[in-house]
Structures are given as C-alpha cells and as structure tokens.
Amino acid sequence: MPLIEAKNLSKSYGVIRAVSDVSFSVDRGEVIGFLGPNGAGKSTTMKMLAGHIRADSGTASIAGFEVAAESVAAKQHLGYSPEGAPAYGEMTVREFLRFAADLRGLADPAASVRETLALCRLEEVAAQTIDTLSKGYRMRVGFAQAVIHDPEVLILDEPTDGLDPNQKFEVRRILKEMAARKAVIISTHILEEVGELCTRVIVIAKGEVRCDESRDKFLARGPDLNAVFRKLTA
Amino acid sequence: MSSAPSSPSRFAPFTAIMRREFAGYFRTPLAYVFLAVFNAFAVSLAFFVGGLFESGVASLDRFFLYHPWLWAFLAPAAGARLWAEERRQGTIELLLTWPVTVWQAALGKFLAAWLFLACALLMTLPVAFTVGYLGNDGSRWNIITGPDWGVIAGGYAGSLLCAGACLGIAAIASALTRNQVIAFVTGFLACFILVLVGYGVFDELLAGVLGSGGVDEIRRLGLWRNLEPFTLGLVDARPIAYFLSVAFAGLGLSTIIIERR
Numbered sequence: 001m002p003l004i005e006a007k008n009l010s011k012s013y014g015v016i017r018a019v020s021d022v023s024f025s026v027d028r029g030e031v032i033g034f035l036g037p038n039g040a041g042k043s044t045t046m047k048m049l050a051g052h053i054r055a056d057s058g059t060a061s062i063a064g065f066e067v068a069a070e071s072v073a074a075k076q077h078l079g080y081s082p083e084g085a086p087a088y089g090e091m092t093v094r095e096f097l098r099f100a101a102d103l104r105g106l107a108d109p110a111a112s113v114r115e116t117l118a119l120c121r122l123e124e125v126a127a128q129t130i131d132t133l134s135k136g137y138r139m140r141v142g143f144a145q146a147v148i149h150d151p152e153v154l155i156l157d158e159p160t161d162g163l164d165p166n167q168k169f170e171v172r173r174i175l176k177e178m179a180a181r182k183a184v185i186i187s188t189h190i191l192e193e194v195g196e197l198c199t200r201v202i203v204i205a206k207g208e209v210r211c212d213e214s215r216d217k218f219l220a221r222g223p224d225l226n227a228v229f230r231k232l233t234a
Numbered sequence: 235m236s237s238a239p240s241s242p243s244r245f246a247p248f249t250a251i252m253r254r255e256f257a258g259y260f261r262t263p264l265a266y267v268f269l270a271v272f273n274a275f276a277v278s279l280a281f282f283v284g285g286l287f288e289s290g291v292a293s294l295d296r297f298f299l300y301h302p303w304l305w306a307f308l309a310p311a312a313g314a315r316l317w318a319e320e321r322r323q324g325t326i327e328l329l330l331t332w333p334v335t336v337w338q339a340a341l342g343k344f345l346a347a348w349l350f351l352a353c354a355l356l357m358t359l360p361v362a363f364t365v366g367y368l369g370n371d372g373s374r375w376n377i378i379t380g381p382d383w384g385v386i387a388g389g390y391a392g393s394l395l396c397a398g399a400c401l402g403i404a405a406i407a408s409a410l411t412r413n414q415v416i417a418f419v420t421g422f423l424a425c426f427i428l429v430l431v432g433y434g435v436f437d438e439l440l441a442g443v444l445g446s447g448g449v450d451e452i453r454r455l456g457l458w459r460n461l462e463p464f465t466l467g468l469v470d471a472r473p474i475a476y477f478l479s480v481a482f483a484g485l486g487l488s489t490i491i492i493e494r495r
Contacts, residue, residue: 102253
C-alpha cells in the first residue's frame with residue numbers, strides 16, 4: 001500500500017483550473033521532488049493531500065486513510081509544513097512545539113519537544129518568541145512541528161526557501177536521516193536539491209503532471225537541469 | 235523520537251486549543267486593556283449613569299442594565315481574533331492540517347473566549363459585595379430592601395449568557411474575514427442592532443415599517459428584553475434558550491464558514 005496516493009485530483013478557482021487530473025503514489029523510502037514554476041499547482045496539490053482544501057474531484061489518501069472521509073486518521077500520520085512555515089508568532093518555540101505535541105495527544109509531549117528541539121537544532125532559540133526569529137529559524141520551526149510526532153508521511157512546501165547554504169544543508173541532513181522510514185514530498189524551485197535529496201521527480205505545469213520518473217532518469221535528460229525544466233514546463 | 239503517532243484522546247486537540255487560546259489573550263497587553271475597560275465602564279455606568287448608589291436599593295439591576303451595551307462592544311473585540319488572526323498569520327492552514335476537526339477547533343476557541351469574558355465579569359464582583367455590604371447595614375445606607383444573593387447570582391448568569399450570544403455573533407464575523415478590524419466592526423454592528431431592539435425609539439421606527447404586531451415579535455429578540463428577567467430573579471427557560479441558541483448558532487455558522495472556506 002502506498003503511503004501517499006493522489007487519484008485524479010482536480011481543483012479550480014473560479015474559471016482557473018489550478019490542478020487537472022493529477023495522479024501519483026509514493027511508497028515508503030521515496031523522496032519526491034515536486035517541481036514546477038510558480039502557479040503550476042504544486043501548493044494546491046499539496047494542500048489537497050494535506051486536507052487543507054477539498055478537491056473538486058478525485059481522492060487523496062495518506063497511510064491508507066482517505067483524506068476527505070477519514071480526515072483525522074489521515075492527519076495523524078501526516079507531517080505538513082505549508083509554504084512560508086506559518087506559526088503562532090506570539091508563542092515561544094518551546095510553547096509552540098508543546099502545543100503541537102499536546103494537540104496530537106503524544107504520549108510524552110515534553111520528551112517529544114526536547115528531542116525535536118535537538119533534532120532541528122533549535123535549543124538555543126527555544127525560549128524566544130517565533131516573531132523574533134530569523135527566517136532560517138522560522139523555517140526550521142515549521143519543519144520541527146511537522147516531524148514532532150515522527151509521522152510516516154511528510155509533505156513540505158518549499159522547506160528550504162530563503163535559507164542560507166548552511167541552513168539548507170541542515171534541513172537536507174535531517175531529511176536524509178529520516179527518509180528511509182517515510183514517504184516524503186518536497187516542493188522546490190532549487191533543481192540541485194533533486195540530485196542531493198530526491199529519489200524521484202514529479203514535474204507539474206499548468207496543473208498537469210508533465211513528468212514522473214526516477215531521479216536518475218530525470219538527471220539523464222541533460223546536463224543543464226534548468227534547460228530540462230524549461231522544456232518540460234513550457 | 236519517542237512519541238510515535240498515537241491514538242490521542244478525543245479531547246486532546248480540544249483541550250490543547252482551548253488552553254492555547256485562553257493563554258493567548260494574556261500574551262499581549264490587549265487582554266489587560268480589555269479587562270480594565272470592561273470594569274471601568276461596567277462600574278461607571280452603574281454608579282454615574284444608572285444612579286446605583288442613590289437608588290438606595292440593594293439590587294444590581296441598574297448595574298446589569300448596561301451589560302448588553304458593554305457586551306455588544308467588547309465581545310466582538312475579544313472574538314475578532316478567533317479566526318481572523320488565524321487567517322492573517324496563515325496558521326489556519328497549520329491548525330486544520332493537524333488531527334483536529336473544525337468543530338473541535340471552533341468549540342475550543344469559542345469556549346476559551348467565553349471563559350475570558352467570564353473573567354472580565356467576575357472582576358466586577360466587588361460591586362456585588364459592596365451592594366451586599368451596604369444593603370446589610372441600615373446605618374450606612376438608607377435601606378429599602380436587603381440584598382437578594384440569588385437574584386444577584388441570576389443577574390451574573392444572565393450577563394454571562396448574554397456575553398456568549400454576542401460572542402456567537404462575533405465568531406461569525408471573525409470567520410468571514412482575515413482582518414480583525416473588519417471582524418470587530420461587523421460583529422459590533424450586528425450586536426448593536428440586538429441591543430437597540432426593545433428600545434422605544436428603535437421600536438417606533440420598526441413599527442412604522444412592520445406594524446405593531448411585527449414589532450412585538452422582533453422585540454423578543456432584544457438582548458435587554460432577555461437579560462432583564464435574570465436581574466429580577468425570574469427563572470425562565472425562554473431567555474436561557476434564546477441566549478444559548480444565538481451563541482451556538484453563531485458557533486455553528488462560523489464552523490460551517492470555516493469548513494467551506
């Protein structure tokens with residue numbers, strides 16, 4: 001059973017068709033690089049998988065639970081970080097993660113918070129309010145809330161956006177450590193991440209899947225990944 | 235990590251959200267300003283406008299008389315953040331992709347806000363104790379009747395229910411926008427109309443449009459009309475049902491709005 005399954009997902013906003021008949025599945029151990037230009041439908045697809053917006057048609061499943069019909073069960077197996085890593089800015093990092101742990105009903109929330117702070121290297125800012133953090137730390141807080149319950153499925157919308165090279169390295173390091181036990185989808189604009197992190201690539205443009213293949217096959221399309229990307233999304 | 239996804243108690247998300255929301259009021263100075271304003275106006279209106287002291291009656295009906303006005307203004311102020319703030323910060327996407335139903339989130343938020351309003355109301359208890367003290371001591375007050383603690387408790391219960399009704403309306407306004415100012419103004423205007431219903435001038439205006447029969451029906455929807463029996467010590471199911479209906483209809487509608495966002 002795939003841990004993530006999208007079947008014929010479609011979504012329109014008024015007359016604009018944001019996502020059109022998108023289907024794919026992700027197994028444990030796979031890290032999907034979800035690529036596409038701005039407005040291609042990446043975030044909309046991820047929001048539908050995460051249960052934030054309803055698909056007009058088609059179904060999404062997480063760990064075998066249909067997101068629309070068994071929403072709470074599906075979300076228990078999901079860690080999701082939306083674009084821009086929104087968080088309650090007036091809370092400290094520790095309070096925010098504790099809230100996430102309590103809301104998820106974790107068996108030992110204090111231990112989960114401690115371990116997540118260590119994993120994401122957030123200990124030194126744990127007592128700071130999120131509003132006062134730099135973008136790099138904020139992104140890491142967004143990532144931390146997504147992994148606090150050690151979910152089987154991770155969906156991360158541009159988790160390395162705006163990070164400096166050291167911070168990107170850190171996020172990729174953590175993801176690599178976890179990847180074997182999980183099904184992961186990462187949307188990104190950074191094509192170098194495909195080679196470093198992903199096992200498979202899905203390219204989406206104008207709401208349609210243009211390419212769904214292994215990393216090696218994708219990398220073999222040509223030495224200039226930007227040119228490959230432009231060609232696929234034209 | 236030690237805590238794998240578990241099967242959390244059904245109440246875990248609800249209690250976590252309620253705790254966070256309640257504490258959230260006190261994370262900014264706004265809560266303290268709110269409590270101070272509510273108390274200052276509640277006491278000032280009762281003593282200086284209502285003439286509570288001069289009345290010589292150990293009753294709080296002149297104190298509760300102004301509560302619909304206060305709640306119409308302050309419940310939307312406290313309720314504006316319920317959903318508008320989540321939308322503005324983008325955290326609504328986070329909250330609703332955690333394992334929580336919209337109903338659990340909405341109820342947790344609503345009850346936290348109601349509890350906050352209850353705190354504001356409880357801070358006015360010294361007024362009741364003052365009336366009780368003076369009312370028990372004829373040498374200090376030209377006493378007509380002593381305090382009836384049952385009636386006073388009823389007044390407080392009625393005021394709290396009235397606050398819940400205004401909060402229900404505020405919840406709808408907050409669910410409709412990401413702007414807290416718009417949420418507050420919309421909620422206030424809707425509550426303000428319910429305050430005006432039952433006042434002479436407004437009723438005369440309505441009578442011109444609807445005829446006297448129609449006005450009688452609409453007058454039943456006024457906040458003061460439903461709060462007044464509590465302040466007189468009358469226990470009646472109708473005003474209780476009215477306040478709770480408005481509160482939970484507001485909660486329900488706001489939940490549906492968020493669900494269909």
